[in-house]
Amino acid sequence: MRNFAPVTESSNLTLRFAVPAILLVLAVAAAFWSPARWTLVVLVPLLLIAVLDFFQKRHTLRRNFPLVARFRWLMESLRPYFRSYVVESDLGGRPFNPDERALVYARAKGQLDSYPFGTELDVYSEEYEWLAHSIVPNAQAAEEWRCLVGSDQCTKPYDAALLNISAMSFGSLSANAILALNQGAAMGNFYHDSGEGGLSRHHRSHGGDLVWEIGSGYFGCRHPDGRFNPEMFAENASLDQVKMIEIKLSQGAKPGHGGVLPGAKVTQEIAETRGVERGEDCVSPAAHSTFSTPVGMLEWAAQLRELSGGKPVGIKLCVGQPHQVFAMAKAILETGIRLDFITVDGAEGGTGAAPLELSNRVGMPLREGLILMRNALVGTGLKSQVKVAAAGKVHSGAGMAMKFGLGADWCNSGRAFMFALGCVQSMRCHDDTCPTGVATQDRTRQRGLVVADKGPRVARFQRQTLHGLREIVVAMGLDNPWQIQPHHISERLNTVQSGPMDGFYNFLQEGELLTAAENTQYGRYWQGAQASSFRIAA
Numbered sequence: 001m002r003n004f005a006p007v008t009e010s011s012n013l014t015l016r017f018a019v020p021a022i023l024l025v026l027a028v029a030a031a032f033w034s035p036a037r038w039t040l041v042v043l044v045p046l047l048l049i050a051v052l053d054f055f056q057k058r059h060t061l062r063r064n065f066p067l068v069a070r071f072r073w074l075m076e077s078l079r080p081y082f083r084s085y086v087v088e089s090d091l092g093g094r095p096f097n098p099d100e101r102a103l104v105y106a107r108a109k110g111q112l113d114s115y116p117f118g119t120e121l122d123v124y125s126e127e128y129e130w131l132a133h134s135i136v137p138n139a140q141a142a143e144e145w146r147c148l149v150g151s152d153q154c155t156k157p158y159d160a161a162l163l164n165i166s167a168m169s170f171g172s173l174s175a176n177a178i179l180a181l182n183q184g185a186a187m188g189n190f191y192h193d194s195g196e197g198g199l200s201r202h203h204r205s206h207g208g209d210l211v212w213e214i215g216s217g218y219f220g221c222r223h224p225d226g227r228f229n230p231e232m233f234a235e236n237a238s239l240d241q242v243k244m245i246e247i248k249l250s251q252g253a254k255p256g257h258g259g260v261l262p263g264a265k266v267t268q269e270i271a272e273t274r275g276v277e278r279g280e281d282c283v284s285p286a287a288h289s290t291f292s293t294p295v296g297m298l299e300w301a302a303q304l305r306e307l308s309g310g311k312p313v314g315i316k317l318c319v320g321q322p323h324q325v326f327a328m329a330k331a332i333l334e335t336g337i338r339l340d341f342i343t344v345d346g347a348e349g350g351t352g353a354a355p356l357e358l359s360n361r362v363g364m365p366l367r368e369g370l371i372l373m374r375n376a377l378v379g380t381g382l383k384s385q386v387k388v389a390a391a392g393k394v395h396s397g398a399g400m401a402m403k404f405g406l407g408a409d410w411c412n413s414g415r416a417f418m419f420a421l422g423c424v425q426s427m428r429c430h431d432d433t434c435p436t437g438v439a440t441q442d443r444t445r446q447r448g449l450v451v452a453d454k455g456p457r458v459a460r461f462q463r464q465t466l467h468g469l470r471e472i473v474v475a476m477g478l479d480n481p482w483q484i485q486p487h488h489i490s491e492r493l494n495t496v497q498s499g500p501m502d503g504f505y506n507f508l509q510e511g512e513l514l515t516a517a518e519n520t521q522y523g524r525y526w527q528g529a530q531a532s533s534f535r536i537a538a
Contacts, residue, residue: 134477155310169197184458253350314341346392353430374407379513397468
């Protein structure tokens with residue numbers, strides 16, 4: 001048993017008052033020694049701080065360890081930077097490790113994105129997964145693919161790129177960040193999701209395609225009391241720049257949770273964009289007030305499609321209770337009203353602040369959520385009409401290829417595009433002190449984000465990532481990414497066992513839920529799902 005030297009009262013007193021005592025001695029000495037009097041400019045303020053710490057009553061550490069305790073907060077504030085640049089290994093950082101961030105930076109800047117001397121990944125670890133290549137690569141594959149979004153009930157389908165900007169609101173991101181993202185979207189011919197904070201003038205400045213996300217706060221289309229305003233919606237949705245409408249049910253970082261933008265952050269510009277009062281708390285309720293059932297949701301979606309002039313309307317959600325996904329599928333079958341697309345957000349997603357309990361423990365990860373959504377649509381015969389987008393830590397062509405193999409029709413990314421803007425993962429998105437000007441309303445910090453420089457980086461990252469996807473499709477000997485199937489993806493169960501994805505997860509056949517749901521792993525969820533309610537049937 002290890003013996004530890006006891007902490008004596010004398011050593012405790014030394015630790016508590018050594019620094020203030022030394023400062024006092026130095027200050028007295030400097031006062032009587034002329035050449036050193038200039039040091040009083042530093043010593044006296046430090047002594048005053050020590051005295052204030054000793055007599056204040058809010059912080060125990062500062063009261064017991066005057067001045068010295070402040071180094072704790074200094075080191076705590078610098079911790080993300082030391083961890084990122086000194087402590088982390090190439091593969092050790094989270095949520096994105098240095099290698100992942102470096103790939104985005106290189107592609108955004110147009111630098112060499114090749115990597116020497118082989119992979120650093122442990123290919124025998126349980127985290128490793130890989131795509132099966134072909135002995136006969138298909139060099140004749142198309143240079144670019146796009147996805148036509150719009151069911152037979154949509155009169156203005158949209159030809160979407162395969163990688164687009166995920167929902168990030170003005171208010172959560174700075175004006176310059178929104179401007180640069182939309183400029184990049186315009187340059188690269190891909191879409192920019194507005195986020196639930198409404199369509200600001202910054203979203204419209206460069207003419208990039210927009211997907212307008214409508215959350216429970218109905219920002220940009222609300223009455224003063226927070227109810228949905230059809231006339232205001234129709235006016236904004238008719239803009240040619242708005243290509244699709246996305247109803248936000250939940251998001252990966254905080255599913256089932258509303259949000260509050262404190263009144264102090266509600267500037268005049270944000271107030272005008274969202275349709276709220278300046279200086280007042282801007283509240284997003286946890287649930288929508290326009291519907292409460294699957295059928296009601298579809299009826300509202302149909303109304304939005306009509307008000308927008310026939311543009312595609314879809315939903316975004318982080319998958320939670322499986323029976324609710326099947327309830328939506330049943331409602332589509334019963335009413336005949338189709339969604340044009342569904343965006344599946346994974347629990348690993350998130351670009352802003354969220355309660356830690358929700359971020360860490362609520363919501364289904366993207367892989368499981370995507371497979372469940374794919375099975376619900378394929379199992380009910382709806383997949384050909386309802387397209388699926390995947391969002392959640394997408395940052396590379398390989399990651400995109402795996403999402404296609406699990407049922408995605410295209411991908412969205414948020415944080416990777418933030419990296420393209422210059423984000424350094426300082427973890428300051430929530431307190432308005434983002435050092436790179438991406439996630440702050442502080443104009444002095446925003447100044448550092450130069451739109452003319454960062455817009456092209458956004459476009460370059462998207463283009464190079466799609467090039468990476470094409471190289472993988474070519475290597476697999478396929479014609480397009482939609483041909484990637486679960487059996488093309490393998491993962492490890494442990495260090496000595498591995499197998500294709502369809503050996504670990506069940507993938508339903510066309511119409512299987514309609515003919516033999518009881519024989520699938522979803523039998524009880526399908527049985528409990530009802531079009532008339534999101535609650536499970538008794």
